[in-house]
Amino acid sequence: MRERGAAIDIAGLTKSYGEFRAVDGIDLMIVPGEVVALLGPNGAGKSTTVDMIIGLAEPDDGEVRVFGDEPHAAVVNGTIGAMLQNGTLLDDATVGETVAMIASLHRKPVTVAEALRRAGIEELADRRCTKLSGDQRQRVRFAVALVVNPDLLVLDEPTAAMDVGGRREFWASMREFTATGRTVLFATHYMDEAEEFVDRVILMRAGKIVADGSVAKVREMASGRSINAVLPEVPVERPENLPGVIAAERRADRIQLTCTDSDAAVRALLDYPAVHDIEISAAGLEEAFLTLTAQEAAR
Ligand SMILES: Nc1ncnc2c1ncn2[C@@H]1O[C@H](COP(=O)(O)OP(=O)(O)OP(=O)(O)O)[C@@H](O)[C@H]1O
Numbered sequence: 675m676r677e678r679g680a681a682i683d684i685a686g687l688t689k690s691y692g693e694f695r696a697v698d699g700i701d702l703m704i705v706p707g708e709v710v711a712l713l714g715p716n717g718a719g720k721s722t723t724v725d726m727i728i729g730l731a732e733p734d735d736g737e738v739r740v741f742g743d744e745p746h747a748a749v750v751n752g753t754i755g756a757m758l759q760n761g762t763l764l765d766d767a768t769v770g771e772t773v774a775m776i777a778s779l780h781r782k783p784v785t786v787a788e789a790l791r792r793a794g795i796e797e798l799a800d801r802r803c804t805k806l807s808g809d810q811r812q813r814v815r816f817a818v819a820l821v822v823n824p825d826l827l828v829l830d831e832p833t834a835a836m837d838v839g840g841r842r843e844f845w846a847s848m849r850e851f852t853a854t855g856r857t858v859l860f861a862t863h864y865m866d867e868a869e870e871f872v873d874r875v876i877l878m879r880a881g882k883i884v885a886d887g888s889v890a891k892v893r894e895m896a897s898g899r900s901i902n903a904v905l906p907e908v909p910v911e912r913p914e915n916l917p918g919v920i921a922a923e924r925r926a927d928r929i930q931l932t933c934t935d936s937d938a939a940v941r942a943l944l945d946y947p948a949v950h951d952i953e954i955s956a957a958g959l960e961e962a963f964l965t966l967t968a969q970e971a972a973r
Contacts, residue, residue: 679705679706679742680703680704680705680706680739680741680742681704681705681706681707681708681740681741681825681826681857682702682703682704682727682738682739682740682826682857682859683702683703683704683737683738683739683740684700684701684702684703684727684736684737684738684739685701685736685737686699686700686701686735686736686737687699687700687701687702687723687726687733687735687736687737687738688700688733688734688735688736689719689722689726689731689733689734690734695881696719696722696881697719697722697723697726697733697881698719698880698881698882699735699736699882700723700736700881700882700883701883702876702883702886704857704859704874705857706741706825706855706856706857707855707856707857708857708858708873708874709852709857709858709871709872709873709874710857710858710859710860710872710873710874710875710876711860711861711862711867711868711871711872711874711875711876712724712859712860712861712862712876712878713861713862713863713865713868713875713876713877713878713892714861714863714877714878714879715863715879716863718878718879718880718881719878719880719881719882720830720861720878721830721831721861723861723878724756724828724830724859724861726738726745727740727745727754727828727859728745728749728754728756728828729744729745729746729748729749730758740753740754740826741753741825741826748826751780751781752780752781752782752783752822752823752824753824753825753826754822754824754825754826754827754828755818755819755820755821755822755823755824755826755827755828756819756827756828756829756830757812757815757816757818757819757827757828757829757830757832758815758830763803763806763811763814763815764803765802765803765804766802766803766804767802767803768799768800768801768802768803769790769795769798769799769800769801769802769803769806769814769817770786770790770799770800772803772814772818773786773789773790773814773817773818773821774786776818776821776822777789777821777822780821780822780823782822782823783821783822783823784820784821784823786799786821787799788821789817789818789820789821790817792817792820792847792850792851793813793814793816793817793820793847794813794843794844794846794847795810795813795814795817798810798813798814808835808836809835809836809837809840811835812832812833812834812835812836812840812844813840813844816829816832816844816847820851824856825856825857826856826857826858826859827851827856827857827858827859827860828858828859828860829858829859829860829861830860830861831860831861831862831863832844832860832862833845833862833864833867841867845867845870845871848871849871868889869889872889873888874886874887874888875887875888875889875892877892891920894920894934895920895921895932898920898932898933898934898936899933899936899954899955899956900930900931900932900933900936900954900955900956901919901929901930901931901933901936901939901940901943901952901953901954902928902929902930902931902951902952902953902955903928903929903931903943903949903950903951903952903953904927904928904949904950904951905927905928905929905943905946905948905949906927906948913929913931914931916931916939916942916943917935917938917939917941917942918933918934918935918936918937918938918939918942919931919932919933919934919939920932920933920934936954940952940954
């Protein structure tokens with residue numbers, strides 16, 4: 675059943691390039707007012723997911739709704755403002771003309787001056803797009819996304835071309851936008867951006883969502899261990915309530931537990947005589963997190 679009033683509602687979303695499944699059956703609901711980071715290493719499927727949310731790519735399977743609409747309709751009616759990593763700008767136009775042109779295509783835009791102010795680039799209004807630095811081009815893309823006055827802002831690696839100062843200013847502008855209760859989803863490689871800014875982190879790896887929650891919860895899941903065991907008579911009522919366990923999944927006779935304290939969880943499991951074939955492994959998330967942390971350190 676579709677959730678009424680969801681800002682983004684995604685069910686079974688799948689997209690392959692040839693044989694390669696870039697997005698592999700994602701379900702996701704984001705409510706109005708949430709600020710969410712889509713985090714993951716290179717190739718995790720973040721951009722492909724974002725492209726399907728903003729109607730730039732067609733899913734092979736599954737559905738996306740944005741405030742109840744198809745993505746394309748949501749873009750056309752100005753519900754979505756999107757900022758793409760490499761969105762092209764019109765080289766012959768000035769920044770002001772570029773933003774004005776996008777505004778003219780929408781029904782409820784803010785003024786060009788207001789969009790430039792919010793993006794922190796008022797002084798660039800008369801500059802030709804060919805004369806912009808990488809950092810400035812990103813901010814113009816941000817102004818283009820803001821001028822449509824969207825309820826949902828979707829950003830793919832918004833700060834990729836920015837230096838430290840540029841990133842700080844960018845997030846300050848963004849805080850102003852979210853303070854008005856609007857919804858933001860942005861893809862990033864950078865843990866620290868997620869940490870400072872968001873209510874919720876969705877961690878993707880290999881086309882799947884592997885963790886979803888507050889930054890603290892996702893960190894905890896990433897550093898934990900998982901337990902896989904056979905429990906034929908399913909005697910554990912709610913395995914996620916076992917000590918040291920934060921999430922549980924059951925498939926036929928097997929249970930998979932994500933743990934913050936695997937020792938405590940194993941001790942509790944051994945109270946159940948039917949349990950056998952207990953395996954403990956480093957949680958799969960660890961690798962994804964290590965990759966992200968390494969990228970952070972390399973910046
Ligand atoms: N047009 C395409 N044709 C073939 N493969 C593609 C195409 N676009 C993306 N892919 C592949 O799909 C996978 C997911 O890519 P995607 O860009 O969605 O990941 P990502 O998480 O955004 O990564 P990045 O952070 O590097 O942008 C990658 O392995 C990528 O090489």
